Amino acid sequence: MAKIGIIGIGNMGLAIVKGLLGTYSRKDILFTDVNKERCEEITKELGIEHVDNNGHLAASAQYIVLAVKPQYFPAVLSDIRNTVTEKNVIISIAPGITTTQLKEKLGDEKRVVRAMPNTPALLGEGMTGVCYEEKAFSAEEKQAIADIFGSLGKMRLVEERLMNAVVCVSGSSPAYVYMFIEALADSAVKYGLPREAAYEMAAQSVLGSAKMVLETGEHPGALKDKVCSPGGTTIAAVSALEEAGFRNAVIKAADACYKKCTEL
Numbered sequence: 001m002a003k004i005g006i007i008g009i010g011n012m013g014l015a016i017v018k019g020l021l022g023t024y025s026r027k028d029i030l031f032t033d034v035n036k037e038r039c040e041e042i043t044k045e046l047g048i049e050h051v052d053n054n055g056h057l058a059a060s061a062q063y064i065v066l067a068v069k070p071q072y073f074p075a076v077l078s079d080i081r082n083t084v085t086e087k088n089v090i091i092s093i094a095p096g097i098t099t100t101q102l103k104e105k106l107g108d109e110k111r112v113v114r115a116m117p118n119t120p121a122l123l124g125e126g127m128t129g130v131c132y133e134e135k136a137f138s139a140e141e142k143q144a145i146a147d148i149f150g151s152l153g154k155m156r157l158v159e160e161r162l163m164n165a166v167v168c169v170s171g172s173s174p175a176y177v178y179m180f181i182e183a184l185a186d187s188a189v190k191y192g193l194p195r196e197a198a199y200e201m202a203a204q205s206v207l208g209s210a211k212m213v214l215e216t217g218e219h220p221g222a223l224k225d226k227v228c229s230p231g232g233t234t235i236a237a238v239s240a241l242e243e244a245g246f247r248n249a250v251i252k253a254a255d256a257c258y259k260k261c262t263e264l
């Protein structure tokens with residue numbers, strides 16, 4: 001099996017490695033990071049090798065995942081530029097950095113995939129949007145890309161012009177979902193429920209509701225209507241949420257997220 005190398009073992013790099021471990025053998029994964037102490041700790045904890053610099057990683061792995069913050073991309077791309085060849089599959093998970101920009105830095109003949117995963121990949125429950133130039137990859141490579149992101153959860157191929165929308169709906173959205181869970185739990189604590197019970201009840205309600213959307217195929221609005229008894233408690237809450245601009249707040253959050261993608 002071709003080796004997968006991760007550059008940057010922070011929040012997302014580590015989530016990807018842990019997700020990959022569900023499917024890939026330890027010997028097929030390697031990583032680098034500027035923080036050598038962290039490298040040692042992760043190697044010790046997970047039994048995965050790290051190498052001492054990005055150039056060495058690029059020489060050893062066929063699939064290379066760039067998992068550093070966008071501001072560190074120029075340095076990382078320059079580290080690997082002279083080592084990667086047309087045989088490598090270079091996967092960027094940065095928001096806002098386009099395939100054209102990546103190829104400008106790496107050389108036009110290099111082959112680039114853009115992916116936008118999210119942190120639930122850590123548990124194999126991630127969602128990743130992926131785009132690449134169809135004709136640049138063999139069927140076997142396309143399968144390998146699907147396997148890599150499939151091992152982190154669900155994956156969908158999208159057109160590159162939609163990658164910023166993917167950041168809004170799934171790359172960044174776990175943060176808003178955690179805020180919702182936190183607020184929901186606070187609301188129950190306010191009325192006397194112990195905090196630990198409140199987090200479990202809030203999180204399980206979000207998990208169960210998400211599964212209802214995914215597994216019944218019903219429209220979220222129809223599922224909402226089934227919770228709202230006429231004249232009941234839920235419709236009173238829904239009315240208060242509408243008054244506070246709940247749905248508009250989420251759409252405005254996406255506007256801010258999308259704008260930021262275009263500025264990075």
Ligand SMILES: NC(=O)C1=CN([C@@H]2O[C@H](COP(=O)(O)OP(=O)(O)OC[C@H]3O[C@@H](n4cnc5c(N)ncnc54)[C@H](OP(=O)(O)O)[C@@H]3O)[C@@H](O)[C@H]2O)C=CC1
Nearest residue numbers: 008009010011012013033034067068069070072093094117
């Ligand atoms: N976090 C998330 O939920 C998601 C993040 N992403 C994207 O993933 C990328 C990484 O994000 P995230 O994991 O949150 O960031 P982190 O800062 O947590 O992780 C990046 C890691 O890379 C290290 N690093 C920095 N420069 C280099 C370098 N030159 N060579 C090797 N390693 C380096 C950092 O070290 P140090 O800390 O010392 O700088 C850090 O350990 C970003 O582009 C982000 O936009 C995409 C989807 C979701």
Ligand SMILES: O=C(O)[C@@H]1CCC=N1
Nearest residue numbers: 094095167171172173
């Ligand atoms: O906040 C960020 O910029 C990254 C991209 C998606 C999630 N985290």
